Amino acid sequence: MPRTLDGQITLEKTPSYFVTREAPGRIHGMSPDTKLIVVVRNPVTRAISDYAQTLSKTPGLPSFRALAFRHGLGPVDTAWSAVRIGLYAQHLTNWLRLFPLSRFLFVSGERLVSDPAGEVGRVQDFLGLKRVVTDKHFYFNATKGFPCLKKAQGGSRPRCLGKSKGRPHPRVPEAVVRRLRDFYRPFNRRFYQMTGQDFGWD
Numbered sequence: 001m002p003r004t005l006d007g008q009i010t011l012e013k014t015p016s017y018f019v020t021r022e023a024p025g026r027i028h029g030m031s032p033d034t035k036l037i038v039v040v041r042n043p044v045t046r047a048i049s050d051y052a053q054t055l056s057k058t059p060g061l062p063s064f065r066a067l068a069f070r071h072g073l074g075p076v077d078t079a080w081s082a083v084r085i086g087l088y089a090q091h092l093t094n095w096l097r098l099f100p101l102s103r104f105l106f107v108s109g110e111r112l113v114s115d116p117a118g119e120v121g122r123v124q125d126f127l128g129l130k131r132v133v134t135d136k137h138f139y140f141n142a143t144k145g146f147p148c149l150k151k152a153q154g155g156s157r158p159r160c161l162g163k164s165k166g167r168p169h170p171r172v173p174e175a176v177v178r179r180l181r182d183f184y185r186p187f188n189r190r191f192y193q194m195t196g197q198d199f200g201w202d
């Protein structure tokens with residue numbers, strides 16, 4: 001991590017930190033006062049999004065169903081990373097051994113799309129920053145189907161996230177989605193209890 005001067009905040013982001021066993025110990029060893037921001041989304045949609053990303057790089061990948069269930073029909077395959085990552089309560093347990101809950105901000109991936117200014121407002125408050133980024137910085141881009149920035153920093157043109165963000169998801173049979181939703185329900189409930197936040201995925 002680069003050195004941080006007074007009045008500066010250093011941010012570092014990698015999605016895999018949250019699910020990496022060694023990450024809490026290493027980050028705590030570096031600075032136990034680190035603030036932790038976790039963006040979470042419905043684990044079923046997250047798994048399909050994860051699959052869509054892998055599929056875009058691996059044509060001929062087996063179907064989502066074949067990967068999500070052992071032998072294609074059996075129990076949910078928690079060894080598949082797209083499934084395992086969505087077990088948020090389990091990953092959070094690992095972090096709470098070292099960091100108190102007050103050090104975390106949980107951002108809703110769904111609200112980041114439906115109300116980006118609201119979620120970014122919570123992030124600014126959590127970091128002790130003035131609410132500089134507000135409603136007036138975003139607009140809904142109908143072509144992209146997502147909110148975008150009216151102006152990129154230092155530029156004058158609108159800016160959306162790149163092609164790999166907000167890509168279409170492959171169609172997954174309703175029965176598969178239902179089974180996964182049932183599978184995640186108890187883990188989601190546990191996660192809501194742990195965080196004191198209901199993300200509304202069930």
Ligand SMILES: Nc1ncnc2c1ncn2[C@@H]1O[C@H](COP(=O)(O)OS(=O)(=O)O)[C@@H](OP(=O)(O)O)[C@H]1O
Nearest residue numbers: 015049050052112113146147148161164165166167
């Ligand atoms: N404004 C805006 N524009 C585009 N996409 C948005 C936006 N806000 C949130 N999202 C959601 O971000 C999802 C991609 O982020 P990831 O977490 O997969 O990113 S990362 O590659 O792991 O860094 C991406 O997931 P997919 O829709 O599955 O591509 C989006 O749902």
